[in-house]
Amino acid sequence: MLxxxxxxxxxxxxxxxxxxxxxxPEPKENEVLIQMQTAALNRRDQWIREGLYPGIRPATLGSxxxxxxxxxxxxxxxxxxxxxxxxxxxxxxxxxxHQSADYHILGMPTDGTFAEFLCVNQDRLVLKPxxxxxxxxxxLPLAGLTxxxxxxxxxxxxxxxxxxxxxxxxxxxxxxFQFAVAAGAKVFVTSGDDEKLERxxxxxxxxxxxxxxxxWNKQLKDKAGSFDCAIxxxxxxxxxxxxxxxxxxxxxxxxxxxxGLPQKxxxxxxxxxxxxxxxxTMGSDKEFVEMVNFVEKHKIKPIIGSITPFSDIISAxxxxxxxxxxxxxxxxxx
Amino acid sequence: MLxxxxxxxxxxxxxxxxxxxxxxPEPKENEVLIQMQTAALNRRDQWIREGLYPGIRPATLGSxxxxxxxxxxxxxxxxxxxxxxxxxxxxxxxxxxHQSADYHILGMPTDGTFAEFLCVNQDRLVLKPxxxxxxxxxxLPLAGLTxxxxxxxxxxxxxxxxxxxxxxxxxxxxxxFQFAVAAGAKVFVTSGDDEKLERxxxxxxxxxxxxxxxxWNKQLKDKAGSFDCAIxxxxxxxxxxxxxxxxxxxxxxxxxxxxGLPQKxxxxxxxxxxxxxxxxTMGSDKEFVEMVNFVEKHKIKPIIGSITPFSDIISAxxxxxxxxxxxxxxxxxx
Numbered sequence: 283m284l285x286x287x288x289x290x291x292x293x294x295x296x297x298x299x300x301x302x303x304x305x306x307p308e309p310k311e312n313e314v315l316i317q318m319q320t321a322a323l324n325r326r327d328q329w330i331r332e333g334l335y336p337g338i339r340p341a342t343l344g345s346x347x348x349x350x351x352x353x354x355x356x357x358x359x360x361x362x363x364x365x366x367x368x369x370x371x372x373x374x375x376x377x378x379x380h381q382s383a384d385y386h387i388l389g390m391p392t393d394g395t396f397a398e399f400l401c402v403n404q405d406r407l408v409l410k411p412x413x414x415x416x417x418x419x420x421x422l423p424l425a426g427l428t429x430x431x432x433x434x435x436x437x438x439x440x441x442x443x444x445x446x447x448x449x450x451x452x453x454x455x456x457x458x459f460q461f462a463v464a465a466g467a468k469v470f471v472t473s474g475d476d477e478k479l480e481r482x483x484x485x486x487x488x489x490x491x492x493x494x495x496x497x498w499n500k501q502l503k504d505k506a507g508s509f510d511c512a513i514x515x516x517x518x519x520x521x522x523x524x525x526x527x528x529x530x531x532x533x534x535x536x537x538x539x540x541x542g543l544p545q546k547x548x549x550x551x552x553x554x555x556x557x558x559x560x561x562x563t564m565g566s567d568k569e570f571v572e573m574v575n576f577v578e579k580h581k582i583k584p585i586i587g588s589i590t591p592f593s594d595i596i597s598a599x600x601x602x603x604x605x606x607x608x609x610x611x612x613x614x615x616x
Numbered sequence: 617m618l619x620x621x622x623x624x625x626x627x628x629x630x631x632x633x634x635x636x637x638x639x640x641p642e643p644k645e646n647e648v649l650i651q652m653q654t655a656a657l658n659r660r661d662q663w664i665r666e667g668l669y670p671g672i673r674p675a676t677l678g679s680x681x682x683x684x685x686x687x688x689x690x691x692x693x694x695x696x697x698x699x700x701x702x703x704x705x706x707x708x709x710x711x712x713x714h715q716s717a718d719y720h721i722l723g724m725p726t727d728g729t730f731a732e733f734l735c736v737n738q739d740r741l742v743l744k745p746x747x748x749x750x751x752x753x754x755x756l757p758l759a760g761l762t763x764x765x766x767x768x769x770x771x772x773x774x775x776x777x778x779x780x781x782x783x784x785x786x787x788x789x790x791x792x793f794q795f796a797v798a799a800g801a802k803v804f805v806t807s808g809d810d811e812k813l814e815r816x817x818x819x820x821x822x823x824x825x826x827x828x829x830x831x832w833n834k835q836l837k838d839k840a841g842s843f844d845c846a847i848x849x850x851x852x853x854x855x856x857x858x859x860x861x862x863x864x865x866x867x868x869x870x871x872x873x874x875x876g877l878p879q880k881x882x883x884x885x886x887x888x889x890x891x892x893x894x895x896x897t898m899g900s901d902k903e904f905v906e907m908v909n910f911v912e913k914h915k916i917k918p919i920i921g922s923i924t925p926f927s928d929i930i931s932a933x934x935x936x937x938x939x940x941x942x943x944x945x946x947x948x949x950x
Contacts, residue, residue: 561886
């Protein structure tokens with residue numbers, strides 16, 4: 283079968299990812315063999331390609347995917363012929379508050395979704411909701427889970443909450459935006475791209491602001507007053523400014539910090555207003571199931587940026603490297 | 617009656633606080649007149665004296681106190697002759713998460729506890745626990761409430777939690793220490809004063825570290841591994857170091873920032889480990905009652921630094937200004 287492999291680092295190849303013909307795996311007890319139909323890229327995949335991830339070793343990449351069960355190991359027979367989404371968590375553990383020490387994400391170190399076939403334990407499977415196409419289903423797992431935990435478990439977003447999603451054009455941020463809107467929150471967004479902002483407004487944003495405007499923070503204050511919750515993945519100097527936009531017992535939840543470490547956070551304002559800064563990553567297995575149910579219930583359609591044939595997957599990585607467009611980069615094995 | 621008044625700022629006096637003979641107030645409907653027995657100082661009082669507090673205007677100072685009800689207004693008769701602690705909150709409001717916009721603390725703008733008599737609404741009264749002396753009861757309100765919310769509502773401290781109290785010689789920190797120990801947590805403390813550290817060890821600290829040691833953070837790591845919760849009021853550079861000592865889903869709760877704003881908080885470590893930074897101030901009316909009950913149930917004895925006659929209260933302010941000793945500065949009207 284064809285699989286996108288991360289190679290050993292030995293300086294003999296200029297690119298560490300390569301499509302290779304490898305042996306199709308066999309499902310063991312409690313495992314299923316999935317014929318992958320679709321998969322999707324995350325920044326994580328490109329970071330691994332660039333060597334910017336801890337514990338890198340050869341593996342088939344890919345955390346997101348959707349496929350059809352074509353063979354089952356002992357005790358997994360009930361999944362035969364089902365169309366499934368794969369939970370990318372491995373070993374989250376029993377504590378809802380955080381992942382265990384053995385936690386890892388599907389697709390390095392264990393073999394992932396960028397392959398024609400994949401074997402996983404049946405406890406990683408969730409039936410694909412009928413409301414989603416195969417492409418939409420593949421777009422969901424990693425980014426959807428991260429957004430779901432940020433928005434609800436940590437963010438406490440509910441009907442009527444005033445929410446700020448910064449950099450709302452990004453993969454996780456789009457889901458956070460869609461989830462918060464579906465929950466009945468009043469959602470304001472920032473992006474550096476006016477076209478993305480217009481799209482988000484059409485999708486239900488209560489207010490849009492281009493963060494390249496020097497007075498972006500004042501614009502948000504004028505539009506919203508103050509926020510109950512902000513969701514961010516940029517960090518940097520804007521982080522401290524967003525904290526100033528939070529009302530009493532406001533929260534900023536973040537799952538990334540692409541602009542680096544923030545300087546001079548105003549602790550005085552924070553303690554007087556009982557403000558919280560909350561780090562978040564991925565989500566529990568329980569949340570994964572809840573997230574898929576939420577998407578089905580609210581008929582949420584993941585935003586697809588492009589669909590690339592699996593044979594051309596490296597070009598999708600290059601697109602990711604060049605800067606994200608609007609919507610998930612999906613690859614199709616069909 | 618004698619009361620410690622904050623004067624108008626008019627440059628005619630070198631000190632803005634002065635003992636003055638003023639009219640004894642009369643209890644209105646739902647109010648009681650309390651003959652104050654004891655009161656206690658907080659940093660807030662000295663900050664107000666120095667003009668370092670927002671919205672300063674003439675008033676009788678003092679947030680902490682204990683006294684005997686000597687006269688009751690209509691509908692407040694049941695408090696007659698009771699010995700009571702006064703809840704220093706005014707207008708916390710209905711939301712447990714944060715204080716209302718009208719919130720203020722007893723003792724500027726409204727007249728406070730540094731007086732021979734005080735009128736308050738009966739809904740501010742809690743019976744003095746029998747386990748506390750009049751002096752211990754006066755030491756409790758503001759610092760105890762702040763510590764209680766930090767430790768439990770925000771800190772989530774429970775039996776078995778590994779807790780760090782930094783600057784544990786301070787007024788609020790001492791209560792946080794005592795509450796966490798009483799709750800069955802394993803409590804580690806830092807202070808810049810070895811004598812205070814020894815006292816805290818006698819009182820049940822699981823480990824003590826002098827923060828003036830250059831390797832204080834390494835010492836804590838060696839002793840505790842990682843912490844579930846840290847309670848801090850210093851901020852500054854140590855804040856970022858304390859965050860590094862937190863384990864997964866660890867929390868740092870802070871109610872002050874005497875060393876100023878922190879630089880370069882490690883957001884990467886925070887989101888991967890689902891770490892929380894939580895600001896906290898004071899506590900709700902519900903928490904005030906819970907706190908007094910907790911103190912009675914666990915036979916917690918507030919630490920008294922000194923007891924000064926009320927006539928000499930300005931010297932207690934000077935002691936506060938010079939740097940806190942170990943234990944609360946109590947004044948006695950008896």
